[in-house]
Amino acid sequence: MNFWSAIEVGFKEIWAHKFRSLLTMLGIVLGVSSLVAMAALVKGMENGMKEALIAIGGLEKVRVEEQDIPAKQRQYTDDAVGCTINDVYALERSAPLVTLVEPEMRMPSYYRVTRDGKMPDWVNLIGTWPSALEMNEHIVQYGRMFNDIDDENARNVCVIGTYIRDELFGAPDEVGHEIIPLGQTININGEPFRIIGMFQRYESERERKQRELQATQPKAAPQTGPKRSRGWGGHKGGGFVFGWKNRTIYIPLNTMWLRFRAATGTNNIPDPHLSALNLKVASVDELEPALQQARNVLMSTHHGIEDFRFQTQEDWAQNITSAIHHARLSGGFISAISLLVGGIGIMNIMLASITERIREIGIRKAIGATYADVFVQILIESVVIALLGGLAGLAAAYGLVYLLQTLSPTENTPIITFTALGVAFLFSAGVGVLAGLVPAFKAAKLDPIQALRYD
Amino acid sequence: MPLVELRGVSKIYHLGGEEIRALDDVNLDIDAGEFISIIGPSGSGKSTLMHILGCLDTPTRGTICLDGTLIHNATPRQLAAIRNRKIGFVFQFFNLLPKLNVLQNVELPMVYSGLSSRERRERALRALRMVDMENRSKHRPMQLSGGQQQRAAIARALVNDPKIIFADEPTGNLDSHTGEVILELFRKLSHEGRTIALVTHDPEIAAVTPRRIEIRDGRISKVIDPKLAGLDRQLETPASV
Numbered sequence: 001m002n003f004w005s006a007i008e009v010g011f012k013e014i015w016a017h018k019f020r021s022l023l024t025m026l027g028i029v030l031g032v033s034s035l036v037a038m039a040a041l042v043k044g045m046e047n048g049m050k051e052a053l054i055a056i057g058g059l060e061k062v063r064v065e066e067q068d069i070p071a072k073q074r075q076y077t078d079d080a081v082g083c084t085i086n087d088v089y090a091l092e093r094s095a096p097l098v099t100l101v102e103p104e105m106r107m108p109s110y111y112r113v114t115r116d117g118k119m120p121d122w123v124n125l126i127g128t129w130p131s132a133l134e135m136n137e138h139i140v141q142y143g144r145m146f147n148d149i150d151d152e153n154a155r156n157v158c159v160i161g162t163y164i165r166d167e168l169f170g171a172p173d174e175v176g177h178e179i180i181p182l183g184q185t186i187n188i189n190g191e192p193f194r195i196i197g198m199f200q201r202y203e204s205e206r207e208r209k210q211r212e213l214q215a216t217q218p219k220a221a222p223q224t225g226p227k228r229s230r231g232w233g234g235h236k237g238g239g240f241v242f243g244w245k246n247r248t249i250y251i252p253l254n255t256m257w258l259r260f261r262a263a264t265g266t267n268n269i270p271d272p273h274l275s276a277l278n279l280k281v282a283s284v285d286e287l288e289p290a291l292q293q294a295r296n297v298l299m300s301t302h303h304g305i306e307d308f309r310f311q312t313q314e315d316w317a318q319n320i321t322s323a324i325h326h327a328r329l330s331g332g333f334i335s336a337i338s339l340l341v342g343g344i345g346i347m348n349i350m351l352a353s354i355t356e357r358i359r360e361i362g363i364r365k366a367i368g369a370t371y372a373d374v375f376v377q378i379l380i381e382s383v384v385i386a387l388l389g390g391l392a393g394l395a396a397a398y399g400l401v402y403l404l405q406t407l408s409p410t411e412n413t414p415i416i417t418f419t420a421l422g423v424a425f426l427f428s429a430g431v432g433v434l435a436g437l438v439p440a441f442k443a444a445k446l447d448p449i450q451a452l453r454y455d
Numbered sequence: 456m457p458l459v460e461l462r463g464v465s466k467i468y469h470l471g472g473e474e475i476r477a478l479d480d481v482n483l484d485i486d487a488g489e490f491i492s493i494i495g496p497s498g499s500g501k502s503t504l505m506h507i508l509g510c511l512d513t514p515t516r517g518t519i520c521l522d523g524t525l526i527h528n529a530t531p532r533q534l535a536a537i538r539n540r541k542i543g544f545v546f547q548f549f550n551l552l553p554k555l556n557v558l559q560n561v562e563l564p565m566v567y568s569g570l571s572s573r574e575r576r577e578r579a580l581r582a583l584r585m586v587d588m589e590n591r592s593k594h595r596p597m598q599l600s601g602g603q604q605q606r607a608a609i610a611r612a613l614v615n616d617p618k619i620i621f622a623d624e625p626t627g628n629l630d631s632h633t634g635e636v637i638l639e640l641f642r643k644l645s646h647e648g649r650t651i652a653l654v655t656h657d658p659e660i661a662a663v664t665p666r667r668i669e670i671r672d673g674r675i676s677k678v679i680d681p682k683l684a685g686l687d688r689q690l691e692t693p694a695s696v
């Protein structure tokens with residue numbers, strides 16, 4: 001018997017027992033669709049986390065922060081200087097593996113950013129150098145970043161994130177058009193600052209898609225009740241990484257020192273103190289030696305007092321990787337169980353089917369079917385059931401992903417990949433083969449005379 | 456050389472220490488074109504003999520030569536091929552596949568000999584014409600009378616143009632009139648030159664064939680062969696048959 005007639009017989013057999021076959025397929029449908037959906041969720045998670053990792057500057061970025069002096073150096077507490085601009089200069093000079101250094105001076109949290117009585121609830125106001133742009137993966141969409149001359153002269157200029165614009169000037173979806181507040185003045189703790197640039201709006205892939213979708217659809221009902229902020233990420237922020245970036249205000253480092261930090265220095269000479277500094281290495285592979293180099297440099301500028309520490313994204317990245325790994329493992333396990341159950345269902349139904357058809361098998365053998373003919377016929381029937389279930393499962397996977405998304409929307413859009421579809425389909429074929437082996441073997445080894453006598 | 460040649464064929468079953476000789480040292484020749492009946496009481500070993508002749512079963516002892524090939528030690532695969540191409544079976548209970556229509560049932564042996572679907576269809580229709588069943592080709596077995604089912608089964612046995620057709624009690628499940636029709640059909644096929652072996656327990660049915668072989672307890676007890684005497688003359692076994 002050739003292959004196609006075997007497939008034809010398989011389909012006929014399935015068609016002859018439509019309801020039974022459908023129930024049997026259901027197991028495979030569930031297994032395959034859950035496999036694809038799990039893979040899609042994990043993929044979405046992975047993408048979202050990668051996106052966020054890039055948005056905060058990638059693995060190459062290392063933050064140098066102050067820390068408590070180690071116990072054995074406690075006696076030097078008064079001599080500990082913390083992070084200063086001298087560290088930045090020293091690193092630039094003496095640590096060739098460090099490609100970029102950026103000082104950061106954060107504004108005290110009680111300082112207020114206002115305009116016309118409006119005030120954003122939380123801002124990320126930092127005095128820094130123009131290199132902050134490259135360091136933190138910022139893109140200035142309108143206007144410009146301040147430059148070294150602005151910094152030198154401690155000018156009152158700032159570059160803002162879109163959240164600040166939204167809160168102080170109005171958001172595009174509220175006023176109906178994009179406001180570009182270049183040249184406008186905002187108030188930072190009583191000092192007027194001119195806006196010279198605005199970053200692009202940072203958002204996750206998912207947010208962007210939703211926004212684009214909404215743009216094509218009629219406007220949702222306007223918000224009722226008093227104006228309120230929906231807190232972190234909810235309103236405009238997106239994933240917290242993106243929200244945090246959108247709340248950024250950069251001002252020149254010198255401006256920060258002179259306007260807001262002079263009081264802490266002596267004789268109006270600004271204190272060169274920094275809240276932190278960021279450095280970037282050329283590649284992740286060089287992270288170890290680069291950090292060693294940076295540590296040596298900083299140990300010398302800190303007079304051997306280790307009051308600083310390196311904060312890499314490695315832990316974070318590792319957590320991401322292991323979270324993804326665990327999600328993939330448990331998802332795969334659950335899907336494997338449902339596929340297994342589906343396979344057992346198929347085997348069960350095939351065993352029942354060959355018992356019903358012992359006489360048929362006897363007749364087929366009497367008129368010339370070989371062992372292989374019968375074996376292949378039963379195996380193909382099993383595989384056809386599994387593959388039909390598999391195909392239905394692939395279709396159902398889209399439904400399942402949609403359902404999961406509507407039931408519990410997450411940060412990350414699940415992404416159905418071709419690999420997942422292919423792997424799930426292959427798995428269903430494999431389950432069909434495995435489930436068919438025993439029934440096929442039992443059918444093929446039937447003795448034709450015994451089988452013909454059976455009824 | 457005869458078409459079928461059995462020499463010293465025995466089939467022995469062991470049931471709980473007891474030895475059952477379903478066939479005991481059987482010698483038998485069947486020539487091409489012969490119409491022969493195998494007759495005997497129930498349990499005498501007729502079906503066992505037919506299964507061995509028809510390559511469905513292998514003997515415990517003895518040699519069988521069918522159409523020039525020794526088959527007593529052939530592999531199951533070779534036996535399947537011989538059944539498919541050289542042998543046609545007709546059974547008491549028709550043994551058509553209920554899910555297939557008549558045409559598909561008749562095509563089935565050719566599915567296993569790997570003919571193209573066009574050729575299968577052509578030859579199946581020709582075989583159905585021979586048994587006068589072509590107008591029922593789209594019917595399911597369940598929609599046919601017993602006689603019609605048996606005719607369809609005969610068409611299936613004919614379709615691969617076999618060397619020999621074995622019919623085990625082909626009228627056993629039919630009323631006497633329908634049985635007559637089926638026997639008439641066999642006689643017609645015999646006149647067309649086909650080799651047919653008919654298994655029955657009914658002497659009246661056996662009477663339609665020129666040569667009759669009677670078996671009892673697994674042995675050939677009597678051969679009625681018109682050729683040996685020029686007329687119907689009884690011969691006691693064991694003679695070389």
Ligand SMILES: Nc1ncnc2c1ncn2[C@@H]1O[C@H](COP(=O)(O)OP(=O)(O)OP(=O)(O)O)[C@@H](O)[C@H]1O
Pocket residue numbers: 468469470475476477495496497498499500501502503504656
């Ligand atoms: N598989 C088997 N195991 C044991 N004994 C068997 C087996 N098959 C047949 N026999 C025995 O062999 C003997 C011959 O059986 P067989 O079926 O050939 O008889 P038969 O002449 O065809 O009878 P009937 O006219 O009733 O069909 C019987 O005694 C039967 O019990």
Ligand SMILES: [Mg+2]
Pocket residue numbers: 501502503623
């Ligand atoms: Mg019998």
